[in-house]
Amino acid sequence: MSVKVSVIIPSLNSINYYDECIKSVMNQSLKELEIICVDANSTDGTLELIKEYQAKDERIKLIISDKKSYGYQMNLGIAAASGEYVGIVESDDYIKEDMYKRLYEVAKQNDCDIVKSDFFIFTDTRLDYEKVSRFDEFYNTRLNALEDFRLFWTNGINQIGICRLDLLRINQIRLNETPGASYQDNGLFFQLFCFAKSIYFLNEAFYMLRRDNPNSSVHSKEKVYMACLEYDYIRNFLQKYPNFESLVAPICAYHRYGNYIFTLERIDDKYKKDFLKRFREDFMKIIYNGELKESLYTPSQLCIIKEIVEDSDAYYYTHICPLKNTAKRSGAVLRVQKQLSYRLGFELLKTKSFVKILSLPFRIYQQIRNFRLERKIYESLSAIDEKFILPPLEDYMDFGEALETKKHLSYRLGQALLKNPVLFPFKIKNIYKDFKAYKNAPKRIDFKLETISDEEYFIKRHEEVFNYTPDFKNPKTFNEKLIHRILYDRSEIYTFLADKLKGRIFVAGILSGSKDILKKDSPLYKDIDSLKEELLKTNECKYLPKLYGIYENIYDINFSILPDSFVLKTNHDAGGYVIVEDKKEFLKDTKHFSESMRKLKEHLEKNYYLIFREWHYRGIKPRIFAEELLKNEENGLLDTYKFHIFDKNDIKNNYIQVTTDRFDNYQRTMMTSSWEIAPFNFIYEIPTKIPPKPQSLEAMWDLALQLASPFDYVRVDLYQNKDKIYVGELTFTHGAAMEQLVPSEWDEKLGVLWNQKRLVDVTK
Structure with missing residues (x-):
């Protein structure tokens, strides 16, 4: 018999799956096969099972490996x-009966070195169809990877095809x-695609890839450096072939990055810090050799590489190290340290010798240049995809530490x-004096x-943030009154309106003229799970x-029933959102999809009250909801206008917090009712640039005042797209009552504007 396809089945202790696997190969409609079973001395009965089938089918060859190595x-x-x-065929997978007949037919008809097809990923509970290529034009035609490098972005699983011996x-x-x-199949993929003159993709699926084998290497927490060894192997292979080394090496580096990130997620926490050091070393070499082709990476991927290469330990403690009693996201401190103010100050403090003094102008110029370059990258890419936009600092769990860093x-x-810069030399003495007084202040108390x-x-907390002991029962400042509201005005209405879903019912009710929306028989008092119809009615x-x-x-x-673009949110906290611009791509990118679902699950399980003790978040029943994705004409996020409403009778006593830039150097601008820069800001210095005035500002004021009508103070968040206005949310405890005013006297001035009453009295 002339053998058309040799099928290799490597195995080690696969008894739970081997019978199904080998039967699917033996029963192929293409009979001209040889089945090469290479077993590494299994001890669970796999080897004995192979021998049983070998006695029944002469096409089966048994090779006993003296090494437990997939590659060997x-x-x-x-x-x-x-x-x-x-x-x-992997020993825990199986194949459909026409697989090799169909692949061989296509290979012969088109004289191909390699033919690969779509495939299925399955577990006990689900079955997913996976495409070998996301480029439709790659199907049913002969291809060459060295002529079109996009082929290296097709699925690298070798088992889903055949190759010429x-x-x-x-x-x-x-x-x-x-x-x-x-990872040994990664090296095989690269070698095959570098040498193959003709590659063919078939849009039919035959291979069944198992993803619920607990013994699979993809689940191992102990295999730390295997990806490193494999990509070193691939890189050494490329060195032998200068004709395509320079072309393929950057692609190899990109695949190395993806596998390193996967490894970082997979391995046990105790190995992650050391693995990041290896990550850093390898990518320093890649950068030095000019193999980091930035156009292959997303901005967020480049940021990750940059952070790890600069300081892998800092990346570990900022992004990886598990923190107790906090959400996992941190990084506000690192972002403050990357701001130009901190970077320039750090260079000044390093200037302690004559040589350092001479080099100071150059070092300052270099920091400014690097900062501007980083800003330009973020600004350029923000218009492409809002997922690269960093959230506001206050959304991070180390926000308090970031505020402290600004005092450094x-x-x-x-x-x-x-x-x-001109007056700076004359201010140094006072800066040192103020800092010394700050450092010598009484040590603050740590508390759990x-x-x-x-x-x-x-x-x-107030003593930590504001440096004085408050009297919340007799509040005077804006932040004191916010905490007074949290501690002593515990109306359930605050809980209802902090719920992003029930908040929709309030907005729709108020704007439709309802006077009973806050009364006891209002839908707001009902359980969220009984309000589905009411909530969907708010779409009107x-x-x-x-x-x-x-x-x-x-x-x-x-x-399947969601539109092409949308946003998934949690209703009970901050930061619980996933933006989906292209549903098809989102579902296809299994890594991004899994990360997104994990993020939502973590937020869903989080009690937001425990973060900053904002009482009204404690009673919200957590739910996820899908909502329209709001975009502007440039396909970017809409600008945010946060109306701080203190006085419904005199509009001059109210202010707008405008957020038009949420990048690394996040800033906000406080505006007056006449669209002038207000003489204060929260946390940040007062900017000098006036943001663009929204064309519907007057209508936005009317809307904000209408929504604020039942309350003595509330922040109403609005968005505008052309002449269309959207309501974001109502916030009753701005910044969790821990944002310092700049200058500080405005904390008391805003407190004077707020004629505070208990909500039960306000809504009578």
Whole structure:
């Protein structure tokens, strides 16, 4: 019999799946096969099972490997093969009966070195169709990877196809013989695609790839450096072939990055810090060798590489290290340290020798140049995709530490230098004096959130942030009154309106003229799960984004009925959102999809009250909802206008917080009712540039005042797109009552504007 396809099945202790696997190969409609079983001395009965089938089917060859190495076993199988083409089936997978017949037919008809097809990924509970290529034009035509590098972005799974045996033999293609079964197929993929003259993709699916084998290497938390070894192997292979080394090396670096990120997510926490050091070393070499082709990476990927290369330990403690009693996202401190003020101040503090003094102008110029370049990258890419926009600093769990970082001497010096370089030398003495007084102030008390009362927590936190002991029962400043509201005005209405879903009912009710929306028989008092019809009815309100669905957990989300673009949000906290611009691409990118679902799940399980003790968040029943994705004409996020309403009778006593830039140097501008820059700001210095005035400003004021009508103070968040206005949310405790005013006396001035009453009295 002339063998058309040699099928290699490497195995080690696969008894739970092997019977299904080998039967699917034996029962192929293409009978001219040889089945090469390469077993690494299994001890669970797999080896005995192979021998049983070998006695029944003369096409089965058994090779017993003396090494437990996937690469070594595959090399043994290739050496023993005699067919025109070679296929691979993993011992925990199986294939449909026409797979090799169809692949062989296509290979012969089109004289192809490689033919690959779509495939299925399955578990006990689900079955997903996966495409070998996301480029439709790649199907049903002959291709060459060195002529179109996009082929290296197709699915690298080798088992879903066949390749010509001569391709392997003539080019001496071998797999890396590292121990175990981890990543060795990456090297095979690169070698095959570099040497193949003709590659063909078939839009039919035959291969069944299992993803619920607990012994699979993709689940191993202990295999730390296997990806490193494999990509070193690939890089060494490329060095032997200068004709395509310079072309393929940047692609190899990109695939190395993806596998390193996957490894970082997979391995046990105890290995992550050391692995990041290896990550840093390898990418420093890649950058030095000019193999980091930036056009291959997204801006967020480049940021990750930059942070790891600059300081892998800082990246670990900022992004990886698990924190107790906080959400996982941190990074506000690092962002403050990357601001120009801090960077310039840091250079000034390093100037302690004559040589350093001489080099100071150059170092300052270099920092300014680098900062502007980074800003330009972010600004250029923001218009492409809003997922690269960093959230406001206050959304981070180390926001309080970031505020503290702004008090560091580095930040103070740099800020003064930027504000007025000419007068800076005359201000240094006072800056040092103020900093010394700050450092010599009494040490603040550390406290654990769960061990003290709300009142004790807020007193101690206020002492930390504002440097004085407050009297919340007799509040005078704006922030004191916010905390007074949290501690002593615990109306359930605040809880209802902090719920982003119930907030829609309030907005629709108020704007439709309802006078009973806050009364006891209002829908606001009902359980959220009984309000689905009421909530969907809010889509009739032209000021609200469209609501598509409400879900108890991530598994309830029916993506098939959602539109092409949308945003998924949690209703009970801050930062719980996932933006989906292209549903098809989102569902196809399994890594991004999994990360997004994990993020939503974490937020869903988080009690937001425990973050900053804002009482009204405690009683919200967590839900996920899908909502319309609001974009401007440039396909970017809409500008945000946050109306701080203190006085419904005199508009001059109210202010607008405008957010038009949410990048690394996040800033906000406080505006007056006449669209002039207000003489204060929250946290940040008062900017000098006036943001563009919204064309519907007057209508926005009317809307904000209408929504604020039942309350003595509220922040109403609005968005504008052309002449269309949308309501975001109502906020009753701005900044969790921990944002300092600049200048500080405005904390008391805003407190004077706020004629505070208990909500039960206000709404009578």
